[in-house]
Amino acid sequence: MNSCHLQHKAQVPGGVRWTSSCRLAPLLTASPVRALIDDKISIRGHFLPPRCPVTVCAQMQSDDGDLWEAFAHFNTNVNGTVNLTRDPSVGGSYLGCEPMGLLWGLQPAPWAREGLRLRKKKVETPYVMLMSLLKGHVSPSERPSTELAALTAERWYMAPGVRRIEIRQNGVVGTLFLPPGPGPFPAMLDLWGMGGGLVEYRSALFASRGYASFSLAYIGHKDLPGPQNRINVGDPYFKSAFKLLQDHPQVYPDRIGIIGLSFGVYLTLRLASHSDIKPSCLICINGPAGSTIKLADADGRTEQIENDQKYWTYDDQGNVSFRAVSLPVNLSPESKVKLEHLTCPLMYIVGEDDLSASSIENANLIEETLSAAGKSQLFTRLSYPGAGHLIEPPYTPNSRASLWSVKPQKLVTLWGGHLAPHAAAQEDSWKKILEFMETNLRH
Amino acid sequence: MSHTGPPVVSVHPSRAMVDEAFKVQVENLPPGFPVTLHSLHQSEDKDYWEAFGHYVSDHRGTVSVADDLSCGGTYTGKEAMGLLWSMRPVPGSREGLRLRKLNVCIPQLVNISVYSGHVGVGFREQDPLASVLTERWYMAPGVRRIDIKEKGVRGTLFIPHGPGPFPGLLDMWGGGGGLLEYRSALLASHGYASMALEYFNPAEVNTAELELNYFETAFNIVRDHPQVMSDRVGLFGLSLGSIVSISLAALSSVVKPRCCVCISGNHTRARGGTIGGVFNEFFKNVHKVRMDENNYEIWRGMGLPIPDDISQKVDVGKINCPILLVNGDDDQNWPTVESAEDMAQMMRAAGNEHLLTRLEYPDAGHLIEPPYSPHFRATKFIKGGQKVILLWGGTTKPHSDAQEDSWKKILAFLQQNMYSSSGPRAKL
Numbered sequence: 004m005n006s007c008h009l010q011h012k013a014q015v016p017g018g019v020r021w022t023s024s025c026r027l028a029p030l031l032t033a034s035p036v037r038a039l040i041d042d043k044i045s046i047r048g049h050f051l052p053p054r055c056p057v058t059v060c061a062q063m064q065s066d067d068g069d070l071w072e073a074f075a076h077f078n079t080n081v082n083g084t085v086n087l088t089r090d091p092s093v094g095g096s097y098l099g100c101e102p103m104g105l106l107w108g109l110q111p112a113p114w115a116r117e118g119l120r121l122r123k124k125k126v127e128t129p130y131v132m133l134m135s136l137l138k139g140h141v142s143p144s145e146r147p148s149t150e151l152a153a154l155t156a157e158r159w160y161m162a163p164g165v166r167r168i169e170i171r172q173n174g175v176v177g178t179l180f181l182p183p184g185p186g187p188f189p190a191m192l193d194l195w196g197m198g199g200g201l202v203e204y205r206s207a208l209f210a211s212r213g214y215a216s217f218s219l220a221y222i223g224h225k226d227l228p229g230p231q232n233r234i235n236v237g238d239p240y241f242k243s244a245f246k247l248l249q250d251h252p253q254v255y256p257d258r259i260g261i262i263g264l265s266f267g268v269y270l271t272l273r274l275a276s277h278s279d280i281k282p283s284c285l286i287c288i289n290g291p292a293g294s295t296i297k298l299a300d301a302d303g304r305t306e307q308i309e310n311d312q313k314y315w316t317y318d319d320q321g322n323v324s325f326r327a328v329s330l331p332v333n334l335s336p337e338s339k340v341k342l343e344h345l346t347c348p349l350m351y352i353v354g355e356d357d358l359s360a361s362s363i364e365n366a367n368l369i370e371e372t373l374s375a376a377g378k379s380q381l382f383t384r385l386s387y388p389g390a391g392h393l394i395e396p397p398y399t400p401n402s403r404a405s406l407w408s409v410k411p412q413k414l415v416t417l418w419g420g421h422l423a424p425h426a427a428a429q430e431d432s433w434k435k436i437l438e439f440m441e442t443n444l445r446h
Numbered sequence: 447m448s449h450t451g452p453p454v455v456s457v458h459p460s461r462a463m464v465d466e467a468f469k470v471q472v473e474n475l476p477p478g479f480p481v482t483l484h485s486l487h488q489s490e491d492k493d494y495w496e497a498f499g500h501y502v503s504d505h506r507g508t509v510s511v512a513d514d515l516s517c518g519g520t521y522t523g524k525e526a527m528g529l530l531w532s533m534r535p536v537p538g539s540r541e542g543l544r545l546r547k548l549n550v551c552i553p554q555l556v557n558i559s560v561y562s563g564h565v566g567v568g569f570r571e572q573d574p575l576a577s578v579l580t581e582r583w584y585m586a587p588g589v590r591r592i593d594i595k596e597k598g599v600r601g602t603l604f605i606p607h608g609p610g611p612f613p614g615l616l617d618m619w620g621g622g623g624g625l626l627e628y629r630s631a632l633l634a635s636h637g638y639a640s641m642a643l644e645y646f647n648p649a650e651v652n653t654a655e656l657e658l659n660y661f662e663t664a665f666n667i668v669r670d671h672p673q674v675m676s677d678r679v680g681l682f683g684l685s686l687g688s689i690v691s692i693s694l695a696a697l698s699s700v701v702k703p704r705c706c707v708c709i710s711g712n713h714t715r716a717r718g719g720t721i722g723g724v725f726n727e728f729f730k731n732v733h734k735v736r737m738d739e740n741n742y743e744i745w746r747g748m749g750l751p752i753p754d755d756i757s758q759k760v761d762v763g764k765i766n767c768p769i770l771l772v773n774g775d776d777d778q779n780w781p782t783v784e785s786a787e788d789m790a791q792m793m794r795a796a797g798n799e800h801l802l803t804r805l806e807y808p809d810a811g812h813l814i815e816p817p818y819s820p821h822f823r824a825t826k827f828i829k830g831g832q833k834v835i836l837l838w839g840g841t842t843k844p845h846s847d848a849q850e851d852s853w854k855k856i857l858a859f860l861q862q863n864m865y866s867s868s869g870p871r872a873k874l
Contacts, residue, residue: 028613028675028865030637036586037461050865131587153608155588162460163555164579184559184577188452213454255452445451445474 031059031136031152037129039159039211040204041397041433043102048077048085048136048152055079057151058095058137059087061105062112066124069116071109071400073097076140085136094140097423105134106158106398107426113144118406118415121399126207127167129157160204162211167203170217175244176226177219178203179251180210186253189260189283189444190215192245192274196265196290197308198407199223199231205262208396212437214444215254219244221270222308229299233307237299241274245282258444262286262436265360265392269294272340272369275347284443285345286436288352289362289392292342292369293334322404324417330361331368342369343376350383350439352432354390358419362392385435390428391420397433401425453507455483455560457580463635464554464582464628465817465853467526470511472560472576475503482519482561483511484569485529490548493540495820497521497533500564509560518564521843529558530582530818531846537567542826542835545819550631551591553581582818584628586635591627599664600644602627603671604634610673613704613864615640615680616665618687620710621725622827623647632816633682636857638864639674641667646686657720661690662700678864680767681706685779685812689714689724692789696764705863706769707856710777710812712749712785713760713792727758742824742837749781752788762789763796770803770859772852774810778839782812805855807848811840817850 030049038044051057060074075092077085091100096108111119123130134156138149161167164183170176178201182188191209195202199222206216220227221241222234229235249256261282263271268290275282295311297304314327327333351369353362366384373382387394391401400422407416420428453474462468475481484498499516501509512526521528535543547554559574585591588607594600602625606612615638617630625644633640643664645656669679681703683691688711694701714727734747753759771789773782786804793799807814813822821842824835840848 028611028637028678030865031608035459035462035466036635037581037583038459042459133588150609153588155586155607157461157587159461162579163581183579184455185573186452211460213456258451445454 029136029151031134031154033134033154033156036154037157037159039162039208040130040399041208043398044106044156045102046087046105046134048079049083051079051083051085051136051151053079053081053083055083056138056140057085058139058141058148059085059105060135060137060143061109062133062135062143063109063130065119065121069119070112071115071121072112072143073105073108073110074141074143075105075108095142101423103398103426103430106132107400107429108422109400118404120393120402120405122202123160123204126160126203129159132156132158160207160211165207165210167207170247171226172247173243174228174240175219175247176224177201177217177244178206179215179217180206181215181253182210182213186215187255188213188215188253189258189440190217190248190251190254191440192248192259192261192282193218194221194261194263194267194270196267197222205396209440214440215248215251217244217248229305232309233299233305234296235299235303235305237301238273238277241270242277242280245274245280257281258283260284260286260440260444262288263290264288264394265290266294268292268365269338269340272342272345276341276344278344282347284347284439285349286352286439287349287369288394288432289354289357289360291329291331291334291360291365292372293331293336293339295328295333295335295338297335297338318417320415322415322417323407324358326358326361328360329365331364342372343378345373345378345381348381348383348439348443349373350385350436352394352436353384353386354392354394354420354425354428355386355388356390356419356421356424357392358417359392383439385432387424387428387432389421389424391425392418393420394425394428394432397426397430399429401429453560453575455558455576455578457558457578460578461553461581461583463586463632464584464819465632467512468580469526470529470558472501472503472509473507475507475509477503477505477507479503479507480562480564481509481575482563482565483509483516483529484559484561484565484574485533486557486559486569487533487545487554489543489545491543493543494536495533495545496536496569497529497531498565498569499525499528519566527818527850530556531820531849532842533820542824544822544825546626547584547628548626550584550627553583556580556582584631584635589631589634591631594641594667596667597663599660599667601625601641601664601667602630603639603641603668604630605639605671605673606634606637610639611675612637612639612673613678613680613860614638614668614671614674615682615860616661616668617642618645618661618681618683618690620685620687621646629682629816633860636860638860639668639671640682645690658693658698659700661694662698665694665701665703678704680704680860680864681708683707683711684709684814685711686724688712692762692765692769693760695767695769696760696762703767705767705859706765707772707859708769709772709814709852710774710780710782711771712780712782713762713789714749715758715760738837740824740835742835743829744778744837746778746781750784752781752784756792759788759792762792763798765793765798765801768801768803768859768863770805770856772805772807772814772856774807774812774814774840774845774848776809776839776841776845777812778837779812803859805852807844807852809841809844810848811845812838813840814845814849814852817853818846819849821845
């Protein structure tokens with residue numbers, strides 16, 4: 004059978020009528036094509052000419068409708084295939100052999116709004132990823148370019164059978180995720196930072212890995228009392244949340260851990276230091292052992308969170324860094340958690356390029372305090388060079404800076420972290436977080 | 447702290463295509479602990495299907511279905527996918543059931559549970575130690591499903607995601623009739639624009655006037671679709687659909703398939719050129735239908751002996767594209783292996799045997815479906831308006847092996863002939 008000219012009959016918008024002397028039908032595959040966020044995906048191109056330049060690009064739309072893109076340049080091998088698990092990218096959003104680079108390398112499209120951060124609000128639906136195989140070494144915004152093949156893949160925070168339950172009980176505001184099955188399950192209490200609201204995606208993933216997980220809101224949520232720019236809850240609130248988990252019929256009351264990011268670290272440590280709260284383990288990511296802001300006290304008095312503005316610093320673009328707010332010397336002495344009271348293993352994760360919190364200093368403080376109390380065996384530190392503040396589940400892009408507020412003025416805050424090292428930190432720390440949870444919650 | 451940590455069962459990937467393997471694991475059991483792994487699925491018809499395997503955990507308290515041996519249950523030995531292919535209707539179900547997905551846009555949900563001890567019955571009456579849900583999909587994300595009602599042709603076209611154009615397939619099921627989309631959805635998920643064709647209603651067999659030109663029109667609808675490569679359209683059939691494919695490949699002056707995949711087919715000639723004619727041809731020998739001990743009908747005898755008279759057979763010497771025949775040698779519905787042998791002889795005499803590849807599987811039956819589907823040894827069938835149960839044949843384990851192996855080889859054959867830049871090749 005002789006080769007003959009290919010007539011491209013489809014009128015693809017912006018597409019090119021492609022004629023070629025070589026009859027080829029390239030194929031792009033991904034496996035698994037419906038994956039969990041922390042699953043690796045194997046991406047391959049087949050039936051291409053040998054030793055020729057191609058571009059693989061990925062596009063994903065956030066829940067807010069913003070477009071994120073990544074692309075990588077490859078040269079096909081002698082068999083006319085490209086395999087992202089084996090082949091290095093020679094240009095684009097990342098370099099080198101990075102099987103998941105098209106995912107953690109996603110950046111806002113050139114025309115996107117500024118100061119974006121990629122966070123899934125609706126965890127019950129997947130991210131839909133459109134991947135294309137393009138002829139030559141191009142960037143996605145260069146039009147026209149010949150699209151050789153394409154595919155759609157889904158990325159999920161929730162495994163099949165995971166149940167999402169809104170909790171508004173005893174004044175506690177949060178979302179509980181339960182794995183499928185009869186239970187009972189070991190559990191996690193999941194605490195985020197001063198950005199507020201209710202961040203569910205990490206809990207959804209924990210439940211997809213077999214742990215009941217409870218995302219707790221404590222500031223900036225409409226169902227919480229008081230003005231949204233203050234912490235209107237105190238110790239009793241966090242204790243209620245922990246007890247709510249303990250009392251849940253599908254949770255093992257003596258197998259509950261606490262994880263906190265940023266200000267959530269302070270809340271984690273403070274909660275665990277109460278004698279009547281006995282978590283099995285603590286995971287602290289880039290946060291302080293004390294606070295400049297008080298939680299609501301027993302009489303309900305609260306403090307404006309802008310009171311720590313005196314510690315804010317600005318770069319020459321007017322972007323703000325909160326880093327100094329959590330310097331141990333700036334933390335109010337009475338807020339510093341009595342770490343010597345801790346009785347369970349603690350894993351502290353540091354991003355060495357954290358521009359939002361004084362993570363290294365606080366890790367040191369915690370380590371020294373525990374050591375002085377003869378409890379150094381409880382402490383594990385994971386430290387990642389080049390990683391920033393937002394160490395999140397793997398294969399999601401890092402934002403070095405993002406929009407923090409629009410009122411009273413537009414403010415962009417610095418998180419830190421360089422793309423590739425931050426991605427490596429997320430991948431490694433997530434694995435170690437799950438191992439730490441397995442050791443302390445399952446055995 | 448309670449002294450025994452909770453066991454965990456996991457399935458990876460938790461969302462998979464139906465022809466993808468998964469890994470089922472149980473962790474955190476006591477060491478040397480006997481457990482039963484159980485799968486449960488409720489079909490669209492609301493029947494329950496289940497499978498189970500008996501295992502003993504290792505010194506770390508782990509059971510890995512892909513690596514360990516099942517010592518009892520609906521399957522034994524090292525069988526990573528045994529929990530799917532050995533499924534059968536739960537005790538007390540209606541007779542002659544067959545599992546076929548009608549709505550391909552949503553997945554099959556399978557519950558995988560682990561029970562304490564080696565259990566064989568009463569799974570619904572006791573609580574498992576742990577359980578997990580897994581999704582099995584016929585359709586990849588981005589595949590488009592298009593209803594076709596054009597020029598009298600009825601079918602569903604599935605187009606892969608992407609700019610195309612794609613190689614195309616005309617996909618035809620058997621004498622059970624109706625419109626079954628699942629294989630086409632799966633083929634589209636592998637990069638083929640595939641049209642599942644409705645061409646037969648068993649209640650109308652006596653009046654079925656479908657002639658070859660219905661299929662020629664259907665083939666051309668696929669061929670002429672803007673996202674299909676017009677010179678890369680193949681035929682894919684099962685049973686009656688294979689007979690149609692063989693007829694088209696040999697006799698049609700209009701249809702030029704790039705290649706043909708024919709599962710459990712034969713080269714009976716349609717008397718008068720209609721599908722009704724094919725059935726009438728079969729039932730000339732209706733006295734040769736036997737009943738087994740359960741009163742299931744064995745039709746195989748109707749096809750024997752293979753006639754010597756070539757006017758009763760399709761002249762397969764005229765086929766000029768690669769053709770893959772897939773058959774089970776325990777096929778109780780038709781003597782498909784004998785037919786394949788006869789076809790080979792005819793093609794040898796005509797000088798086109800190099801186009802033929804034959805796959806024959808010991809102890810496999812008639813209904814060779816995509817991998818990990820349960821084995822249907824005998825199921826209900828409408829014959830001339832009556833409900834009977836036909837014996838398809840096959841023993842579960844060899845039949846499942848045949849489904850798994852043939853699918854791999856079918857995909858390789860299609861890729862070779864439809865995707866590869868070198869010309870079509872018959873031999874795999």
